[in-house]
Amino acid sequence: MNSASQPSNELIRVRSDYVGAGAYVVLPGDSAIAVNTTYGVQATGLDGKVKWQVDLGERCIGLAWQADGVLLANTLHATHQLDANGTLQNTTQTRHEIAHAPVPWGDGMLLATLTRLYALDSDGRVRWKYRLRDSLGESVRAVLILGVHVINDEVVVGAVDYNSGVGRVLVLDLEGEVRWQSDLGPITSFFPTGDDEFLYTLSGYGRFESVCCNSSGDVKWRLPVGGPGLRLDDESLAILVGNNESPTWDNWELRMFMKDGLEFSSRLAKGHCSHPPVEAADGSLYFTSFFKPLDPSESRLDYTSFVPQPVFQAFDYLMRVKAASHQYDVYYFRARPDEDVELLFEDTDSVAFGPTVAGENHVFFVHNKDHLVLPIG
Secondary structure, eight states, X not given: OOGGGSOTTTOEEEEOSOOSSSOOEEOGGGOEEEEEOSSEEEEEETTSOEEEEEEOSSOEEEEEEOTTSOEEEEETTEEEEXXXXXXXXXXXXXXXXXXXXXXXXXXXXXXEBSSEEEEEOTTSOEEEEEETHHHHOTTOOOEEEEEEEEETTEEEEEEEETTTOOEEEEEEOTTSOEEEEOOSBOEEEEEEEETTEEEEEEEETTEEEEEEEETTOOEEEEESOOOSEEEOTTSOEEXXXXXXXXXXXXXXXXXXXXXXXXXXXXXXXXXXXXXXXXXXXXXOEEEEEEEOOOOTTSOGGGGSTTSOOGGGHHHHXXXXXXXXXXXXXXXXXXXXXXXXXXXXXXXXXXXXXXXXEEOSSEEEEEETTEEEEEEOO
């Protein structure tokens, strides 16, 4: 870490067996970080001591909490239920390779593989399944899931062809039938903006816009900008705005919008953003950005959305991608209400970084396999 940009003694670096990509969770009271590993799941306290770990027999893709406090863990060929102490309660096997973190849904969960989306009940039995090639095309080898959200009791999925980046946003009903789907396009992000609304961004192949619509496909408003975002507690929207086809010297911005799409604030940040911001208990927004250092010998295409981003490294593992990892300069930010974006610290030589997570009293960043924990309040 660059010592000149590191905050004074506040930052806690937690080393664990984290694979450096994919969803992780923070245990109650910020007592530990539960991470996905090459063998299963590990929980490490902020003091760096391992509290527990469980060997699930293969690489874990991601974790999520159920409402009843059960920890869901997806490995390559199974989904598991653990309690907060790491005790294994149940395992459901699948013949297909899982390609996304688990998503709680009622008393069950949603499970995404390379080609299908499954709805499982609390006992792991399949309630319904949807074949994603039916929407994306028979030639699609594997599907990259940009996100799965439950909105107004329906399932909204952002899914793209791993090779081309062209995909759709799908709305599935309680029986797994398609209620609505967007046109095919270079979809790069989407997130819920209301009880029955969501915003998706198209960036690539000469297109760059964001569309807010409801589960019936009725367009509420459009933006000529877009990126990963978050609906805040006051119903406003925080979006990290940029263009995935911009060269490395184009900085993104943190823009604030009313729920009707009216912009009321714009603050310059630095770098490109692949994960949305998080809202912490202190009322501030925290987020991570990155630059791929400029190499004059490379073409402009080497800095577009078609370059594999660190957020996809867990998925690249599934696809047996053996290409050398890119190295990035990574920046970690805080945006207090009505103040300029503040650079907290930065790192170089990063090959993987996961999502930012807000705990009860800390914010959790990622650099490679380490978590960078910042106390708040």
